[in-house]
Amino acid sequence: MTQPALDLVIAALEKIREKSGRRPRASRTALAHLQATPVAASLGEAGTSPTGRRLQARNKADLLAAVRERVGACTKCAHLACSRTQTVFGVGNPDADLMFIGEAPGADEDQQGEPFVGRAGQLLTRILKAMNFSREDVYIANILKCRPDMPSGSFGNRPPTPTEMQTCRPYLVEQIDIIQPSVLVALGAVAVEGLLGTRATMRELRGRWHTYNDIPLMITYHPAYLLRNQAPSEKRKVWEDMLQVLERLERPISERQRNYFL
Numbered sequence: 272m273t274q275p276a277l278d279l280v281i282a283a284l285e286k287i288r289e290k291s292g293r294r295p296r297a298s299r300t301a302l303a304h305l306q307a308t309p310v311a312a313s314l315g316e317a318g319t320s321p322t323g324r325r326l327q328a329r330n331k332a333d334l335l336a337a338v339r340e341r342v343g344a345c346t347k348c349a350h351l352a353c354s355r356t357q358t359v360f361g362v363g364n365p366d367a368d369l370m371f372i373g374e375a376p377g378a379d380e381d382q383q384g385e386p387f388v389g390r391a392g393q394l395l396t397r398i399l400k401a402m403n404f405s406r407e408d409v410y411i412a413n414i415l416k417c418r419p420d421m422p423s424g425s426f427g428n429r430p431p432t433p434t435e436m437q438t439c440r441p442y443l444v445e446q447i448d449i450i451q452p453s454v455l456v457a458l459g460a461v462a463v464e465g466l467l468g469t470r471a472t473m474r475e476l477r478g479r480w481h482t483y484n485d486i487p488l489m490i491t492y493h494p495a496y497l498l499r500n501q502a503p504s505e506k507r508k509v510w511e512d513m514l515q516v517l518e519r520l521e522r523p524i525s526e527r528q529r530n531y532f533l
């Protein structure tokens with residue numbers, strides 16, 4: 272069982288104790304069942320009514336806030352904890368149908384505490400707009416919550432190492448467990464390596480459906496790649512991947528969107 276689910280169980284047990292004045296008891300079978308219960312189930316079947324949806328979104332926001340607090344205090348990678356301005360947890364709708372995953376914060380994100388706010392982030396926002404989404408509709412997070420450190424005086428960003436990604440990955444897993452998006456999009460080969468542990472070229476990975484824990488996963492180029500390579504054919508590939516995402520989400524697609532070039 273993950274930490275957020277455990278927090279829910281502890282809160283429920285404390286309520287029982289308060290109400291009954293007795294210590295709650297649980298059979299071995301019940302405990303085994305709890306251990307196998309995913310977070311989504313512990314959030315309840317709240318998604319069926321508007322009130323339920325709001326409740327579920329609030330629960331998810333509370334659960335994410337608890338993880339954000341742990342991330343904010345995390346020093347598991349001592350070198351990154353020393354060099355970061357702040358951690359960059361994630362942004363967007365805690366109840367999003369669509370979640371984007373990038374690799375790590377860059378200099379702009381480290382300064383502002385929000386993922387995808389630099390030039391690549393602005394391009395991602397434009398892609399979202401073309402899909403008829405705002406940043407508030409979706410959820411955006413990175414594999415790494417701290418900016419990979421750079422030698423002092425040097426500019427630019429470096430990709431995270433496999434060890435750094437493995438160390439930070441459990442936080443992302445918790446985020447996905449809580450949000451339970453209908454579709455995931457991984458941006459770039461590094462994000463794929465961090466999420467799935469798979470090393471492959473984008474040529475092999477992109478443009479088709481993969482899965483992560485039974486959630487459909489689309490892999491496409493990182494927006495930074497499109498900034499480096501302005502060829503219309505590359506932009507079109509990303510847009511075609513996004514059209515597949517819209518179809519999977521059963522969103523209406525206009526003729527204009529079908530013909531759109533980023």
Ligand code: SF4
Nearest residue numbers: 345347348416417439
């Ligand atoms: S990268 Fe992740 S695991 Fe490492 S210190 Fe930052 S928050 Fe902690």
